[in-house]
Every structure is written in structure tokens, then in C-alpha cells.
Amino acid sequence: MNTAALILADSRFPGGGHVHSGGLEEAVARKLITHERDLPGFLSGRLRTAGSLAAVFAAAAAHAAARKVRSGHWSRLDAELDARTPSLAQREASRAQGRGTARAGKAAWPSPVLSQLLKETPRPHHPVVLGALVGVPLDAAMAVAYLAISGPASAAVRLLGLDPFAVNAVVARLSVEVRDVSLRAAEVAGADPAELPAPGSPALDLFAEAHARHHKEEVRLFAS
Numbered sequence: 001m002n003t004a005a006l007i008l009a010d011s012r013f014p015g016g017g018h019v020h021s022g023g024l025e026e027a028v029a030r031k032l033i034t035h036e037r038d039l040p041g042f043l044s045g046r047l048r049t050a051g052s053l054a055a056v057f058a059a060a061a062a063h064a065a066a067r068k069v070r071s072g073h074w075s076r077l078d079a080e081l082d083a084r085t086p087s088l089a090q091r092e093a094s095r096a097q098g099r100g101t102a103r104a105g106k107a108a109w110p111s112p113v114l115s116q117l118l119k120e121t122p123r124p125h126h127p128v129v130l131g132a133l134v135g136v137p138l139d140a141a142m143a144v145a146y147l148a149i150s151g152p153a154s155a156a157v158r159l160l161g162l163d164p165f166a167v168n169a170v171v172a173r174l175s176v177e178v179r180d181v182s183l184r185a186a187e188v189a190g191a192d193p194a195e196l197p198a199p200g201s202p203a204l205d206l207f208a209e210a211h212a213r214h215h216k217e218e219v220r221l222f223a224s
Helices: 003-009 024-029 036-066 073-083 088-108 112-120 126-134 137-160 164-173 175-187 202-217
Strands: none
Touching: 003 088, 003 126, 003 137, 024 137, 024 202, 036 073, 036 126, 036 137, 036 164, 036 175, 036 202, 073 112, 073 126, 088 112, 088 126, 088 202, 112 126, 126 137, 137 164, 137 175
């Protein structure tokens, strides 16, 4: 994995990911997750659905960045990810993280590729801008696949006071699944954006919409 991918997958990277729980906060509020034993199923399910979708588009963006695609490709990629994300709250969360990542990325790795992406999509989706910054499909896919589970896992520690060592062990046990999801994403990185896979999770979409409503009515620790 290249250095950019490692930095972008680090929770200390100032891209804004720390304020998003990936649906974990809503699941906790509904008493669906109360203990570390509940985490493996949630994290694995998220990885195979929302995480897989993010990995596909991160890999596609990395493939496009490496080949310096023609004008208009970034807006097409952005539109296709929009079409595969039914929840407005999910789309807004992705764009918020994308904007933060783009801002930090411009400071760390300024490039004509990033400038063109932001010209076409001023508020890019997070997987797309991350992939453009990494430029290697498998590395980009692995970074976002890992983030799909590490973010919610960290949120579980903060929300439920779980043992961080035990939670980290849960994440570590998903390493083979992370690799599998990433490899499949990298295999289709060069496909036409309209032909990219569209894995989804209606439950996570509903959690995101419910969280957005509740966030307006009561104080929540996370933005999503």
C-alpha cells in the first residue's frame, strides 16, 4: 500500500471522518448494538455493502487518476455514485467527508488531477477524491474498505465505552474480508462508470435518514 493510502486511512488525517459513525450511532440508539459481541455482524455487513460500494468507486477514481482521464469523467463518476446512494443523508455525509479530504489533500498532494476533479465536482464524494489522491486502484479500495469498518468501530468505543483492545481485535479479524472486497473492487476499476457494481444496504440508508432527523431534534455525538 502506498504512503498516500496509509495516510488517508489514518484516523488522524484531517478529512473530517472522525465526526461520522457510519450508522453505528443510530444502531446504538435503537439498542441494536449494546456490546462488542454485536459488532462483528454490523461491521461485516457494512463492509460488504456500503464499504464495497465505496471501494468500487475509490478504485475507479484511482484508475482514472492514473490515466489522466478526459474532461467530464469525474462528473460522470460522481453522478454514478449519487445514483447508487439512495439516502440523501448518506450522500451529504459522503460529500462532507469528500470536501474535508479534498481540502487536506490539496495541501498534502497538490496536482492537476485533483484540480480537475474539484473543477468538475466542487463537493466530491469521499471515495472519489480519496481514489484520485491515491492513484492505485487496489490501495485506494483497501483504504476506504478499512475506513468503512474502523470508523464505526471507533464510534462504538466512544458511544458505549467498549474495551478498545477488544474492538480493535474485531476489526483485525475482518482483514481477510477487507482484502476480498478490495480485490473485487480493483478488478472492475477500469469499467465504464455506468457499469460499476451497485451493492447497497437499505438498513444503513434508513439509519442514515433517521439519524439526520434525530440530529435536528436532539444532541448527537456524530454528524451521521
